[in-house]
Amino acid sequence: MTKPVASTVPFPTSSSAHDPIPLIDLKPQYQSIKQEIDEAVQRVFENQTFVLGDEVSKFESEIASYCDSREAIGCASGTDALILALQALNIGPGDEVITSPFTFFATASSIERVGAKPVFVDVEENGFNINPQAISAAVTSRTKAIMPVHIFGQCAKMEEINRIATKHNLAVIEDAAQAIGSEYRGRRTGVLGTIGCFSFFPTKNLGGAGDGGMITTDDAQLATRLKRLRVHGDAGRYQHIDLGMNSRLDSLQAAVLSVKLRYLDSWTEGRQRNASWYQELFDREQLGSVIQLPKTLPDRRHVYNQYCVRVHDGLRDEVLNSLREQQIGCAVYYPQPLHLQPCFAHHGYKEGQFPISEQLSRDIMALPIFAELNLGQLERVVSGVGKAVRSAQSKSSSISKAA
Numbered sequence: 001m002t003k004p005v006a007s008t009v010p011f012p013t014s015s016s017a018h019d020p021i022p023l024i025d026l027k028p029q030y031q032s033i034k035q036e037i038d039e040a041v042q043r044v045f046e047n048q049t050f051v052l053g054d055e056v057s058k059f060e061s062e063i064a065s066y067c068d069s070r071e072a073i074g075c076a077s078g079t080d081a082l083i084l085a086l087q088a089l090n091i092g093p094g095d096e097v098i099t100s101p102f103t104f105f106a107t108a109s110s111i112e113r114v115g116a117k118p119v120f121v122d123v124e125e126n127g128f129n130i131n132p133q134a135i136s137a138a139v140t141s142r143t144k145a146i147m148p149v150h151i152f153g154q155c156a157k158m159e160e161i162n163r164i165a166t167k168h169n170l171a172v173i174e175d176a177a178q179a180i181g182s183e184y185r186g187r188r189t190g191v192l193g194t195i196g197c198f199s200f201f202p203t204k205n206l207g208g209a210g211d212g213g214m215i216t217t218d219d220a221q222l223a224t225r226l227k228r229l230r231v232h233g234d235a236g237r238y239q240h241i242d243l244g245m246n247s248r249l250d251s252l253q254a255a256v257l258s259v260k261l262r263y264l265d266s267w268t269e270g271r272q273r274n275a276s277w278y279q280e281l282f283d284r285e286q287l288g289s290v291i292q293l294p295k296t297l298p299d300r301r302h303v304y305n306q307y308c309v310r311v312h313d314g315l316r317d318e319v320l321n322s323l324r325e326q327q328i329g330c331a332v333y334y335p336q337p338l339h340l341q342p343c344f345a346h347h348g349y350k351e352g353q354f355p356i357s358e359q360l361s362r363d364i365m366a367l368p369i370f371a372e373l374n375l376g377q378l379e380r381v382v383s384g385v386g387k388a389v390r391s392a393q394s395k396s397s398s399i400s401k402a403a
């Protein structure tokens with residue numbers, strides 16, 4: 001955290017009052033650092049080393065120092081990071097891993113993929129992260145690990161989660177795919193559990209030019225195993241100790257990400273500034289209790305990979321439609337909690353089992369938050385939401401009168 005923070009924010013966007021506002025636009029970010037990125041790409045082509053190599057080792061040590069972890073191991077995606085972490089911990093058939101149903105699919109699919117069972121427990125209203133009390137209640141003799149997700153960029157209750165893990169001798173795998181740089185009590189994601197898993201999918205806060213992932217840990221033995229697992233379990237000279245996979249980080253991704261890492265904190269500050277502008281602008285818009293803004297919980301550094309508001313009174317879908325008509329970016333993360341996904345049906349989870357996650361999937365709506373947005377655009381988003389809410393309210397009151 002001693003590294004100088006390069007700054008590109010605020011980026012002067014030239015938008016007029018009628019341009020669409022996308023949920024995310026990666027172009028201004030690229031424009032602001034184009035020369036450095038282009039040079040990095042060029043360098044990789046000159047070297048013709050495309051898989052692992054010096055670019056990757058250098059980037060791995062930069063991530064280790066950014067997260068304050070002893071080890072960092074690059075791999076092909078955030079999904080693979082989770083799978084490799086589970087494999088390194090010997091988690092497989094007959095084992096259970098406790099996780100959240102209110103997350104991206106890959107959190108639970110990685111558990112299923114290694115042959116273990118994802119055991120879902122509900123999240124908390126405050127922050128949308130896994131509920132530690134519910135974790136305690138779900139521990140069985142088959143439980144091997146807890147996989148908390150730092151959803152939308154804000155940390156789960158790691159102290160309580162680690163206490164439960166210690167009590168029952170469980171590993172903690174952080175799904176930090178949305179949360180690079182996020183902090184809990186001054187410590188960064190990646191070192192808050194046994195293993196941390198990151199994604200460099202282009203729309204994550206640190207996004208590459210394609211897929212990429214990273215695993216962090218303080219445990220040297222686990223790191224050795226992870227490095228082996230990503231290259232077919234090869235311990236050297238074609239001695240395959242483990243049944244690993246092919247999941248390596250490309251040099252091209254490492255070179256690009258290494259440039260972008262220098263700007264990550266300034267982009268995070270841009271996201272945080274936008275969140276505080278939203279707070280002010282929504283206060284002024286006076287939408288009462290219909291729109292509930294996300295909150296930063298105590299002891300956290302929220303990095304806002306997504307800015308998700310809740311739309312109450314069953315108005316969410318009407319509001320979404322209206323925003324789309326107004327060409328204001330919005331999306332639903334996530335429209336269906338994972339316990340109700342068809343591919344997990346064989347576990348027998350039922351609708352109604354995790355009421356908070358289910359309600360969130362009906363209420364939640366993401367608004368644009370990327371760093372390069374300007375105040376004028378945020379004002380248009382908020383007045384657009386105001387317009388959408390008022391029109392949805394008048395429709396629903398005329399329906400209820402007719403009924």
Ligand SMILES: *Cc1c(COP(=O)(O)O)cnc(C)c1O
Pocket residue numbers: 077078079080103104106107149175177178198199200201211212213
């Ligand atoms: C993006 C994401 C992943 C998967 O990362 P990929 O790099 O796309 O494989 C896993 N978990 C969460 C919570 C994510 O948001």
